[in-house]
Amino acid sequence: MCDLFALSAATNYSAPKSLPLFAFRAGRNMDGWGIGFFRKNRAYVEKSAARAYFEGSFHDGFQRLARVISSRFIIAHVRLRTSGPVDECHAHPFVLHFKGQDWIFAHNGKAPAIESYRSKKVRLEDAVSDSARTFEYLLDGIAARYERNNDIPGLFTAVADTSRQLIEEYPGSYNYLLTNGWVLFAFSNHRQFLFLKGSEKLERGLLLTTVARGLSEENWTRIAKKEESLGFLTAIVGSDILLRADI
């Protein structure tokens, strides 16, 4: 199973401690890695089909990027392939420009049903995985619910409703990070996220990961789906969990 990492902070931040720890603790993921971030509200992704960590060594590029990238949101993914080929194109995160904003998306889970989804508005060229289609589906759903200058349900509500519909139309296991550079959404219907705010050992800001025991021996908070719900969604801005809902 792939693993996810994010750092969110009120100002630009680097993750030179937590990103290598993430690669190390998620070491069983051997089919690629990627790091997404924002610079002046434009999204950038660096990714590779190589291992982020192997036999005591970090991928040189991964390690250097961990030291250098500075952004209010940093999203990282290490991949264990369940859908699509093993190549750089299919490593996460993915980026799409949509409705005037850049969006970054990273996913783990398994949802073969959604591979047949075809968006009419947005397309991740060359990517054939369930994750690529999930990203397109989410942006389509958000756009349909959150058009500018119409009624205003709120972006959080739009993402929550789209995620609910996603699970109903295309059943599967989904665990994703989605950000437009101003807010980070974290959703899961099958795995837990671990959160840590104000770390003394790693970076301050808000850290989150799917790695089972977190990235340090500190007091990580676990958030998982409740039995009676379809999943949970959080909205993170700066170093705060701003909104949280069971779907």
Next chain:
Amino acid sequence: MCDIFALSAGVNYTAQQYLPVFAEKGRRNMSGWGIGFFRDNQILIEKSSEKVYDGEHVHESFQRLARVVDSRIIVSHIRCPLSGGAHTADNHPFALSFLDHVWLFVHIGVVEGIENYQTTNEPKIDVDAYPARIFEYLRDRLVSSLRYASCESFGRSLVKSIRSLLADYPGRYAFFLANESVLFAFSNFRQLMLLREAESFGNSLVLTSIKEGLSDKEWTAIKPKKETLGKLLVVAGPDVLYLGDVAEGSLV
């Protein structure tokens, strides 16, 4: 009645298109004004006890500030005589540091009894104006709720704090509460007007209590429903993250 204004954008943005119009339309409020904004995550506040609009002209300093202040979040308040003394310090916005942020607060409305509220936390706002007590009250409740539960939902804690405020001190409230990244807006009596500007106009969002909005564009009216405790908006960058009734068992 006083008036309030807020701008939230994805990048630092200047409100020169809106702040002078806000001053002109709020001209009946002649007891001072204030503008608060963020620079390098620190708060800067400029305020005055002079009229924001006098002799058919917007106050010169207000106009200059409108042109120069650039920030992802800008809040402003023009004041009627109801909300406290006549000194510059009595004018909004007020600022407090808590929960790892510096916060700006502006308020309009009438609340009886809260002027006697004694905060249990430091710092106190050294101003004899009841909106300062409202801000301290909200700070106290939020700190109490989130100090040892940093991964709880801030929105949910704010809703609980507002419910508690309305139970302890019933009254008319409309306020903006903002840190460097997020803007909360609450009203239980005044309609707020909202405009989301497209990317070509700076990808920003503007909120005001001026009932007709600040331009000829299509402003959305946000009206508190009578059967609820009020309306809450959560804004990040140019996006409304959440808009809901405080009375609901809501998403926050």
